[in-house]
């Protein structure tokens with residue numbers, strides 16, 4: 001359908017509001033042109049603690065940075081917030097658009113129950129107070145991908161408020177982890193907008209309304225954070241919570257979780273500074289980088305006698321800096337007004353539920369509370385209790401997509417101690433994954449393969465050094481089992497006591513200096529000697545047995 005050329009007061013000179021039914025004219029994927037795989041890696045996990053803070057600049061100690069996040073999470077639901085159109089990622093442009101989504105006159109919103117339940121669930125999981133009555137408002141702004149000229153949101157009275165989010169913060173190492181809590185101001189239900197796709201070649205902007213009207217949860221955090229790393233860890237925790245609840249897939253590279261970061265700096269003891277807002281950050285790493293850059297930029301601006309203006313900025317991931325997005329606009333007037341086509345949203349709890357009411361017609365907060373699944377913090381506690389693992393290890397297991405499931409499957413299939421499994425999964429298995437930048441689902445080693453290897457270790461069939469050797473071969477994914485590799489390469493531990501004694505004897509004779517050191521009282525030399533015997537045995541000698549033999553021979 002041909003559409004009129006429209007002029008808009010935005011940086012791009014010519015805007016064409018165009019409806020298309022094919023996808024070839026659209027720029028697909030991420031606007032930055034990064035491959036989706038790469039983006040997934042960047043966003044799905046903070047694989048290691050992030051170290052994004054830059055070196056403090058001169059005079060920085062006088063400044064305190066303040067960060068407040070607004071998070072938009074797309075609700076996992078089959079249909080949109082107020083219409084029956086399907087919700088699906090990467091569908092052909094404008095194929096999931098009802099008359100209501102396109103704002104045709106005469107269409108009315110019909111609230112999607114699933115979206116309300118998702119908001120209540122999320123609110124409860126984030127320790128919010130759930131308002132039994134909330135209101136919908138119109139927020140006006142003009143943009144090509146918002147056909148109504150307003151977004152339906154909950155400005156005056158949101159569905160949930162006054163919550164908190166507790167997350168782990170680590171400086172440099174997982175072992176230095178502490179926890180921090182950020183207050184949640186509110187959670188509101190609102191509509192997503194469509195998508196503008198800029199075609200630079202034609203100097204046009206194309207509009208895809210598939211996303212228009214998809215249900216969003218906007219989670220507004222109080223300005224309690226202080227740097228990029230904290231923000232990154234808070235978002236990662238929120239992502240895990242939403243995924244555990246199933247209220248959002250929260251995949252950042254698919255735009256299901258988008259973060260706006262509000263940043264200001266001030267002198268401690270003085271009122272908060274003027275904030276800038278970096279919009280639409282769609283990866284955890286970029287979020288951390290954008291915040292730390294913006295903190296530094298504001299400090300140097302102020303140190304050089306400049307002023308911070310309340311503006312909207314975006315993050316240029318290629319240059320690693322934030323840039324102004326729109327003209328300096330002052331406070332935008334959204335002309336909020338009540339949405340006349342939606343009555344107040346009324347929820348009940350068991351005590352307020354009217355007698356004889358059809359439970360399909362109402363939402364009972366207590367009933368939703370009863371269906372809440374195990375949240376990540378509880379899962380971590382359980383792991384610590386059940387397997388005696390360190391808290392930081394439980395964080396690591398949950399942080400990597402699919403790693404917890406992998407771990408639990410290994411545990412189910414092996415006789416090895418949980419501590420051994422934890423150490424192998426986090427040190428060896430995760431190390432290989434990271435080295436090759438692979439996701440757990442792409443690993444050539446399955447839980448049962450690793451379980452079998454750990455059984456061989458547990459039954460003392462092989463030494464732990466030989467187990468590492470076998471793992472290296474398993475990683476090649478040639479289809480051999482651990483037992484096959486062990487027997488083909490004759491890696492079984494030596495059981496022949498006399499042969500072991502001979503090996504110890506010849507090693508001692510070959511390294512008189514080490515023996516001398518030991519005799520002189522250098523106790524650490526025993527480890528050196530054990531290592532030498534092990535090497536001579538091609539990792540087939542059990543270090544505990546070698547130690548016993550050596551101690552006897554040297555009368556230690």
Ligand SMILES: Nc1ncnc2c1ncn2[C@@H]1O[C@H](COP(=O)(O)OP(=O)(O)OP(=O)(O)O)[C@@H](O)[C@H]1O
Pocket residue numbers: 066067068069070220221222223224260262263264272273274275277
């Ligand atoms: N001085 C400040 N420095 C940093 N962050 C701040 C400061 N003051 C407020 N914030 C944060 O800014 C965010 C404000 O979000 P809110 O949704 O209330 O308003 P908004 O940004 O004006 O609206 P919009 O939804 O249109 O972006 C909150 O996350 C809050 O914590």
Ligand SMILES: [Mg+2]
Pocket residue numbers: 070218220
């Ligand atoms: Mg907001």
Ligand SMILES: [Mg+2]
Pocket residue numbers: 070260277
């Ligand atoms: Mg904002």
